[in-house]
Amino acid sequence: MIEVKDLHKSFGDAHILKGITTSFEKGKTNLIIGQSGSGKTVFLKCLLGLFEYEEGSISYDGKIFSKLSPNEKRALRAEIGMVFQGSALFDSMTIAENVMFPLRMFTKQSKSEMEDRVNVVLNRVNLPDAHKKMPSEASGGMQKRVAIARAIVNNPKYLFCDEPNSGLDPKTAIVIDNLIQEITDEFNIITVINSHDMNSVMEIGEKIVFLKDGLKAWEGSNKTIFKTDNEVVTDFVYSSNLFKKVRKMYLEESD
Amino acid sequence: MIYLHNIGTYFIMIKDIFRRPTKWSVMKPLILKDIDDLIIGSLGIVAFISFFVGGVVAIQTSLNMTSPLMPKYLVGFATRQSIILEFAPTFISIIMAGKVGSFITSSIGTMRVTEQIDALEVMGINAINYLVFPKFIALTLYPFVISIAMFLGILGGLVACVYGGYGTMEDYIEGVKMDFIPFHFIYAFVKTFVFAFLLATIPSYYGYFMKGGALEVGKASTTSFVWTSVMIILVNFLLTSLLLG
Numbered sequence: 001m002i003e004v005k006d007l008h009k010s011f012g013d014a015h016i017l018k019g020i021t022t023s024f025e026k027g028k029t030n031l032i033i034g035q036s037g038s039g040k041t042v043f044l045k046c047l048l049g050l051f052e053y054e055e056g057s058i059s060y061d062g063k064i065f066s067k068l069s070p071n072e073k074r075a076l077r078a079e080i081g082m083v084f085q086g087s088a089l090f091d092s093m094t095i096a097e098n099v100m101f102p103l104r105m106f107t108k109q110s111k112s113e114m115e116d117r118v119n120v121v122l123n124r125v126n127l128p129d130a131h132k133k134m135p136s137e138a139s140g141g142m143q144k145r146v147a148i149a150r151a152i153v154n155n156p157k158y159l160f161c162d163e164p165n166s167g168l169d170p171k172t173a174i175v176i177d178n179l180i181q182e183i184t185d186e187f188n189i190i191t192v193i194n195s196h197d198m199n200s201v202m203e204i205g206e207k208i209v210f211l212k213d214g215l216k217a218w219e220g221s222n223k224t225i226f227k228t229d230n231e232v233v234t235d236f237v238y239s240s241n242l243f244k245k246v247r248k249m250y251l252e253e254s255d
Numbered sequence: 256m257i258y259l260h261n262i263g264t265y266f267i268m269i270k271d272i273f274r275r276p277t278k279w280s281v282m283k284p285l286i287l288k289d290i291d292d293l294i295i296g297s298l299g300i301v302a303f304i305s306f307f308v309g310g311v312v313a314i315q316t317s318l319n320m321t322s323p324l325m326p327k328y329l330v331g332f333a334t335r336q337s338i339i340l341e342f343a344p345t346f347i348s349i350i351m352a353g354k355v356g357s358f359i360t361s362s363i364g365t366m367r368v369t370e371q372i373d374a375l376e377v378m379g380i381n382a383i384n385y386l387v388f389p390k391f392i393a394l395t396l397y398p399f400v401i402s403i404a405m406f407l408g409i410l411g412g413l414v415a416c417v418y419g420g421y422g423t424m425e426d427y428i429e430g431v432k433m434d435f436i437p438f439h440f441i442y443a444f445v446k447t448f449v450f451a452f453l454l455a456t457i458p459s460y461y462g463y464f465m466k467g468g469a470l471e472v473g474k475a476s477t478t479s480f481v482w483t484s485v486m487i488i489l490v491n492f493l494l495t496s497l498l499l500g
Contacts, residue, residue, distance in 0.1 A: 048377050049377075050376060050377065073379065074379040078378070082374065082377045082378075084370040084374060085370070086369055086370055088371050089371075091369075092288075102378060104278070104280065105278065105281060105378065105380060106378075160377075
């Protein structure tokens with residue numbers, strides 16, 4: 001479990017995170033949602049240890065990140081997989097080399113063992129023939145799948161995704177969402193996704209944390225989000241007429 | 256205050272270049288790629304510029320030797336001194352600040368913009384070592400480039416002198432060999448090593464710590480070129496005062 005307690009983060013005078021407390025459980029897809037500027041990305045980067053925070057704590061399975069030694073932090077980072085918004089594939093490497101990269105860095109596997117593992121994960125993300133392509137030759141959806149393959153190749157315990165659907169068409173976005181959820185179930189990992197995609201919220205939000213102005217405004221799941229009376233959440237999630245109608249239909253059906 | 260902060264960050268970066276080294280099996284291909292990009296890829300432009308500037312130095316020297324009392328071999332002597340002492344180590348380094356420096360800044364800066372550096376950091380990799388150390392090692396071969404620049408500069412002077420009708424080959428070669436001081440080579444290569452270090456680290460600093468998008472990558476490349484050139488000129492002055500003064 002990842003536990004966050006009273007997390008505060010500022011940049012100069014700007015107080016971005018104002019005391020967030022939440023937890024993310026194993027085997028669940030956890031979504032952090034909120035408007036642009038609500039502090040989602042800063043929160044995610046604090047979780048990843050890319051930003052230092054002033055107050056509060058983040059613990060990974062009981063290990064408080066800020067109290068770990070540099071070696072322990074490195075060992076923990078090897079257990080983290082990350083899918084960046086823009087995929088962040090290394091553009092000087094082929095797709096297979098990108099996926100193999102964490103294995104080359106952190107394991108002592110032989111070349112054939114690494115190649116076998118790369119084949120397994122590229123097959124898992126439905127890219128069995130993409131090994132020799134360069135990232136620039138791949139579509140946005142393919143790049144996201146490669147990024148997911150790279151994130152899971154070293155069997156991480158924790159998977160973080162920053163806006164995995166941004167810039168993708170609705171059909172590809174659903175493929176990516178489903179892939180992330182399947183991987184979470186299959187490998188029994190903790191997945192934390194930063195998103196403002198409402199389809200993702202409805203489809204895979206087993207736990208949802210809603211941030212507003214650096215505070216946790218609501219916490220629940222894709223089941224409870226339909227029933228919430230919290231105006232801050234309903235204003236954001238049901239801002240479009242389509243989602244208003246979907247919610248109305250859901251509530252009528254459940255009555 | 257901002258300058259102090261930048262200088263401090265630069266020196267911390269230099270310390271980080273040598274901290275927590277990346278696995279050799281990963282580092283080796285990076286070094287070879289950087290040797291290809293930074294050293295081999297620069298030979299053409301360096302050779303072209305050196306040859307023709309050497310020729311121009313010889314022609315200018317010859318045209319300005321108006322007194323009949325001045326021996327003709329002075330053309331070779333002056334060309335050799337200009338090329339070895341200043342043109343090859345310093346002038347070529349400023350050209351390399353433009354060519355290699357902006358390549359380093361823009362390639363690292365683009366990795367920053369596209370979150371590739373964040374990806375390295377999330378994996379627990381020392382991104383500064385991973386990115387800058389191969390460039391630093393590749394640029395230890397920079398004296399090889401400067402040696403070629405020296406040879407071709409002097410050769411360009413010879414060709415211009417002989418085929419331009421400014422003097423004979425014998426006079427020119429006599430001038431090149433005259434009063435040769437080996438310490439001048441040591442001075443030139445000490446400068447070259449220091450400039451190589453500046454060429455590897457200042458552009459890397461501007462690429463690594465840049466913020467923003469594509470436009471800022473361009474701005475960072477320009478700023479990196481300006482500061483690398485300024486530092487080369489200042490360090491050149493300092494080293495000349497220390498070693499020859």
